[in-house]
Amino acid sequence: MTEATIKLDQVSIRYQKHVALDGVSTSAKGGDIIGLVGRNGAGKSTLLETIAGLRIPNQGSASVLGQASQNLDDRGRHRLGLVFQDDELFDWMPVWRHLDFVSGFYRNWQTERVDQLLRDWQVPVDRRVGDLSRGQRQMLAIALALGHDPEVLLLDEPVSALDPVARQDFLARLVELACDSERTIVFSTHLINDLERITNRLWLLSEGRLLIDEETDQLREQTRRLTVRARQDLPASLGLAGTLREHIEGRNARVILKAEQAPDLAALESKLDAQISSERLGLEALCLEYLS
Amino acid sequence: MLLDINTSSGTPLYRQIVDQVRRLVSGGQLQPGDELPSVREVARRHAINPMTVSKAYSLMEAEGLVERQRGKPMRICAGAVRDDNRIEQLDELLERLVLAARQLDIDDATVLEAVSRKLKGLKP
Numbered sequence: 001m002t003e004a005t006i007k008l009d010q011v012s013i014r015y016q017k018h019v020a021l022d023g024v025s026t027s028a029k030g031g032d033i034i035g036l037v038g039r040n041g042a043g044k045s046t047l048l049e050t051i052a053g054l055r056i057p058n059q060g061s062a063s064v065l066g067q068a069s070q071n072l073d074d075r076g077r078h079r080l081g082l083v084f085q086d087d088e089l090f091d092w093m094p095v096w097r098h099l100d101f102v103s104g105f106y107r108n109w110q111t112e113r114v115d116q117l118l119r120d121w122q123v124p125v126d127r128r129v130g131d132l133s134r135g136q137r138q139m140l141a142i143a144l145a146l147g148h149d150p151e152v153l154l155l156d157e158p159v160s161a162l163d164p165v166a167r168q169d170f171l172a173r174l175v176e177l178a179c180d181s182e183r184t185i186v187f188s189t190h191l192i193n194d195l196e197r198i199t200n201r202l203w204l205l206s207e208g209r210l211l212i213d214e215e216t217d218q219l220r221e222q223t224r225r226l227t228v229r230a231r232q233d234l235p236a237s238l239g240l241a242g243t244l245r246e247h248i249e250g251r252n253a254r255v256i257l258k259a260e261q262a263p264d265l266a267a268l269e270s271k272l273d274a275q276i277s278s279e280r281l282g283l284e285a286l287c288l289e290y291l292s
Numbered sequence: 293m294l295l296d297i298n299t300s301s302g303t304p305l306y307r308q309i310v311d312q313v314r315r316l317v318s319g320g321q322l323q324p325g326d327e328l329p330s331v332r333e334v335a336r337r338h339a340i341n342p343m344t345v346s347k348a349y350s351l352m353e354a355e356g357l358v359e360r361q362r363g364k365p366m367r368i369c370a371g372a373v374r375d376d377n378r379i380e381q382l383d384e385l386l387e388r389l390v391l392a393a394r395q396l397d398i399d400d401a402t403v404l405e406a407v408s409r410k411l412k413g414l415k416p
Binding site: 031032033168171172175176178179193196197198199200216217220221223265266269275276277279280281282284285 | 297299300301302303304305306307332335336338339340341342343344347399400401402404405
């Protein structure tokens with residue numbers, strides 16, 4: 001088993017009275033591409049910043065690549081790649097100077113890779129950073145985060161400003177990176193559809209709590225939506241094993257189940273005197289069920 | 293090997309890969325001994341997580357569809373074809389059963405139950 005590259009143990013973070021993270025425990029290993037989803041204010045950015053050591057937990061502990069996040073030394077920091085929402089780019093520098101500037105901090109800077117990315121994404125290197133479009137600026141931040149070949153890549157809504165073509169290209173690059181070597185990539189997004197192909201794991205945050213921390217394949221396989229149409233009014237709860245959510249209205253019910261074994265529909269149909277259909281959910285539908 | 297990955301489906305991607313390779317074998321587009329592209333090639337071409345592809349390959353190996361060769365690509369097993377054709381021979385019958393059940397407005401669970409009873413009747 002590969003050693004954990006990221007480890008969170010009961011991490012809680014409070015901003016005055018607001019609880020941003022509430023007892024989050026999880027881990028990630030090399031090779032993981034993790035999708036981080038949740039509504040605005042759910043704690044996604046705080047979670048990524050805590051892993052990177054930019055926020056210190058009020059309770060619990062975070063570590064990355066074997067070091068406590070809050071005590072990362074330069075060597076540890078050089079093994080991380082970060083793209084955060086408030087980028088720290090210098091508006092007054094032309095893009096090419098910015099590349100020079102950042103590459104100076106790293107011994108293993110991959111000039112060729114970064115230049116290629118910017119060419120492919122048509123980011124004008126002669127322009128001042130402050131004059132780039134939001135999308136171009138995001139591309140520059142991504143290219144810079146990849147330049148030193150990081151082992152752990154933390155991306156906070158990296159594609160929010162990209163057009164669909166650039167977004168697809170970016171996702172394909174992430175897969176390339178994952179193929180190169182066993183990295184850990186965590187990226188938050190509202191575009192859940194983007195996660196379907198490339199992630200193997202999903203973290204879903206709601207009000208600071210980690211509601212889902214699971215392999216995406218397992219989620220898809222074990223989660224089902226049952227639509228129940230009964231001939232008589234249904235009880236207040238159907239009491240099915242593994243029920244996550246249940247909406248019952250008179251004779252109709254919709255139940256989200258998560259269970260290793262598919263329920264015995266025929267038995268259930270005769271018990272409830274109902275017609276029941278069962279379907280599996282894609283990640284997007286599944287996340288919506290959890291979040292709405 | 294061109295795969296058609298449907299991301300909005302609830303079927304896990306590794307399952308989709310396995311099913312499609314199996315169909316390609318049944319359809320004769322992949323023959324016993326044919327080598328499969330590497331995990332990374334498939335991951336790159338379809339922009340899928342390499343771990344997902346790797347999982348699909350392991351499952352195909354466990355199911356006897358492909359075999360690992362030392363230091364060489366995975367290849368389709370000699371025995372893979374016959375097994376698949378056997379179940380495919382039922383396909384036409386199954387299709388007729390489904391159609392008849394739809395016309396009679398019998399719901400799926402009841403049809404499955406009837407099939408399962410019938411199977412048990414044949415093998416008590």
